[in-house]
Amino acid sequence: MTQIDSIDRKIIAELQQDGGLSSQELADRVGSSAASCWRRVKALEQAGILKQTVRLVDPARLGRGLDVFCQIRLKSQSRTQRAAFEAFIEAQENVVECYSISGDWDYLLHVVAEDVADYERVLMHGILDHEVIASSSSIFVLRRVKHQTAIPV
Amino acid sequence: MTQIDSIDRKIIAELQQDGGLSSQELADRVGSSAASCWRRVKALEQAGILKQTVRLVDPARLGRGLDVFCQIRLKSQSRTQRAAFEAFIEAQENVVECYSISGDWDYLLHVVAEDVADYERVLMHGILDHEVIASSSSIFVLRRVKHQTAIPV
C-alpha cells in the first residue's frame, strides 16, 4: 500500500458506518467509480487496515443487558501466569474485551451478563476461580451513553 | 417477532462473526434455505435485534494506536449537568464509548488517541475543559488482549 489518500479516508469512514455498502454506493458517496472503489477496498484489506465486516446486535434483546468492567490483579506478573490468564480469558465467552493496563491493576475486562445474579455466577464461579488471580474490582454500567465501533479518520 | 428459535440464534452468531454473509451462505451454515434465512434476517432487523453492519478497522494503522479508559466525576450529578456532559461527549470523536457507571466515579470513557502526547491534548484541552467535570483518572491500555464485538447467543 503506497499511501492513504483522502478518498481512502472517505471509504474507511463510510464502511465503518455501513459495512454493507456496494462498490457502486461507495462510489456515489465518495465521488469516484465503482471499479476504483473496489480496487481501493481490496488494497485496504490487503494492507490490514480494513478488517472484518460484522453485524452489531442489541445485547439487551438477547438477554445480556448488563455490562460490567472488571479490573484484575494477578498474584504474579510472570510471563507464564500472564499467558495462562490470557488463554483462560480467550475462552470465556462472557468476556468480550480484555486489556492489559497500566496502574494499580493488571487487566481490565469488559464482561456481558444477563443480570447481577448472572454476573455473580460468571465472576465467582468462572473468572475468579482461576488460580493466578489475586483480586478484582467491578465497575457496573448503569447505562450505555455512547457506544460506537468507528474510530476517527 | 414471535420468538427467537435455535436457527435464529445460529444466524445471529454467524452474522456477528461475518456480517457480509449472503443468504445462501447463511443457509448452508445454519441448515436452512436462502429464502428462509432472508426472511428471518429481515424479521430480526425489524425486531431491533440485528442492528447495523459495520466494517472494523485496525486503529494502529490509522494512527490511533493508544486506547485509554478515563473515569470522570462531575461537580454535580444534577440532570442538567449530566445532560450537558453527555451531549458534549457525543460530539467528541475521540471518545468512542461512554458509560454511566456505579461506584466512585460517574462516567467511564473509552478514548482513542494517536499517542500519549495526543491524549494529553485531547484530555486537557478537550474533555477536561468542560465546566461540569470535577476530576478524572486515566487507565492506559498497554495491549489489547481480546477485542470482540460479538456477544454470546
Next chain:
DNA sequence: TCTGAAACCTCTTCCAT
C-alpha cells in the same frame, strides 16, 4: 414454510485513457 424461476444487482476483469 419451501422450491423454483425471473428480474435485478454486483463482482470482477479488461481496456483505453
Next chain:
DNA sequence: ATGGAAGAGGTTTCAGA
C-alpha cells in the same frame, strides 16, 4: 491509477405447491 463496459455469477423477490 482511473472510469466505462460487459459477462458471469449471485441475490432478492414473488409465484405456485
